[in-house]
Amino acid sequence: MTSSDPFAFNDFIDLLKSLIRQPSVVGAEHAFFRVLQRELEERGAKVTWYEGLLVAQGTEPHSSMFSSHIDRHGLICTGPNEFQFAAFIAGQMTDLLGKSVSDELMLTLMNRFDNTPVIAYEPWSGAYRGAGTINNAYICEFRNNLIFEVAGLEHLVAGTPVGFLDKLKIDNHLLSGQLDNVLTAALLVHLFSLGYQGTAFFTAEEESGGSWRYLLEWFRRFGGSTNELYVLDTSPYRNREEADKQQVVLRNRDENADFNLETTQTLAQLCERLGITYSFKDQYIEALNRQALANNKPTMGIGRTELGRITANSNGLVHGTTLQIPTTGYHTMNETASIDSSRAFLKILMHLGGIEANRAAATATASAAT
Numbered sequence: 001m002t003s004s005d006p007f008a009f010n011d012f013i014d015l016l017k018s019l020i021r022q023p024s025v026v027g028a029e030h031a032f033f034r035v036l037q038r039e040l041e042e043r044g045a046k047v048t049w050y051e052g053l054l055v056a057q058g059t060e061p062h063s064s065m066f067s068s069h070i071d072r073h074g075l076i077c078t079g080p081n082e083f084q085f086a087a088f089i090a091g092q093m094t095d096l097l098g099k100s101v102s103d104e105l106m107l108t109l110m111n112r113f114d115n116t117p118v119i120a121y122e123p124w125s126g127a128y129r130g131a132g133t134i135n136n137a138y139i140c141e142f143r144n145n146l147i148f149e150v151a152g153l154e155h156l157v158a159g160t161p162v163g164f165l166d167k168l169k170i171d172n173h174l175l176s177g178q179l180d181n182v183l184t185a186a187l188l189v190h191l192f193s194l195g196y197q198g199t200a201f202f203t204a205e206e207e208s209g210g211s212w213r214y215l216l217e218w219f220r221r222f223g224g225s226t227n228e229l230y231v232l233d234t235s236p237y238r239n240r241e242e243a244d245k246q247q248v249v250l251r252n253r254d255e256n257a258d259f260n261l262e263t264t265q266t267l268a269q270l271c272e273r274l275g276i277t278y279s280f281k282d283q284y285i286e287a288l289n290r291q292a293l294a295n296n297k298p299t300m301g302i303g304r305t306e307l308g309r310i311t312a313n314s315n316g317l318v319h320g321t322t323l324q325i326p327t328t329g330y331h332t333m334n335e336t337a338s339i340d341s342s343r344a345f346l347k348i349l350m351h352l353g354g355i356e357a358n359r360a361a362a363t364a365t366a367s368a369a370t
Helices: 009-020 030-042 086-090 103-110 182-193 211-222 261-274 281-294 306-313 339-352 355-369
Strands: 046-050 053-057 065-069 074-079 082-085 117-121 128-140 145-151 161-164 169-171 174-177 199-203 227-236 248-250 278-280 318-327 335-338
Touching: 009 030, 009 182, 009 339, 030 046, 030 053, 030 182, 030 199, 046 211, 053 211, 065 182, 065 306, 074 086, 074 117, 082 086, 103 128, 103 145, 174 339, 182 199, 182 227, 182 318, 182 339, 199 211, 211 306, 211 318, 227 261, 227 306, 227 339, 248 261, 248 339, 261 318, 261 339, 278 281, 306 318, 318 335, 318 339, 335 339, 339 355
Parallel strands: 065 199, 065 227, 227 318, 248 278
Antiparallel strands: 046 053, 053 199, 074 082, 074 161, 082 145, 117 128, 117 161, 128 145, 169 174, 174 335, 248 318
């Protein structure tokens, strides 16, 4: 890290380039946890594994707590040359249990990944099991579920995860790839390089709605009487013009719960003090819905987050707020975030994590000694 760049941002980019090439299909995240463990321990963190959860801690684990989910969308082999969307399998979203996926969502996904290169791996070790290309997708009328066919992976057995083959693209001050949610996970790992001493949670199965259960189990065993949590993620916008209206995205609530008012307001005040632009996603969607109602068009939900789920189910044990990076191309291979937003996001994390305060104290001590 040089004095000219207190964020060591080039180091972060190198880390992100490495992590984005490692698949982490929802429901098959163990191999990625192994990669994270190595990166975190190299940066001095104490790492502990739990089911669906990797916990990294510094010397002051109760000073602050951040969470980032590490699962990404992909496929699971469910039969000979038959692959299904992993989030549907992990979330048990089939008509067999009365929780079918909507036809609209299936049709959207069916056309989203044509000719996308994929990579198969062993879920525990991460060992390479072959590469292929999605060449067809259709809705099975008997199961009312979306089926993919992949050229080159006909040899796989059921249960093998298949990730989308990806690498980071940097163009015109924008980062692109399958960013949700390796982007904020990489920022959280990089935070330990900068001196973070608090706690970081890396959760599995967020895309299928299950990650909050793993977090809540940890807090029930090891947390205090009340626990403040910041949940980090990306946040989708329709185009770059809308995304670039703010550097970071906050929320007052989601469809499951209201977030902690004091924590949310404190975060907004920190953004203002640092000169970082922000907006509230729930207010943005509510404004769009008012326009839709006025034009007799369908409205949209305000979204579901990991924090909303754990807030709604923890009976006050866990509270907090979210911090998100605005992106476009959500849940595609070309989700895009600006470098400016990523730097602003990291600056906020450094303040929330006490890194800036520790640096100031160290500078003062050094000055006093000379």
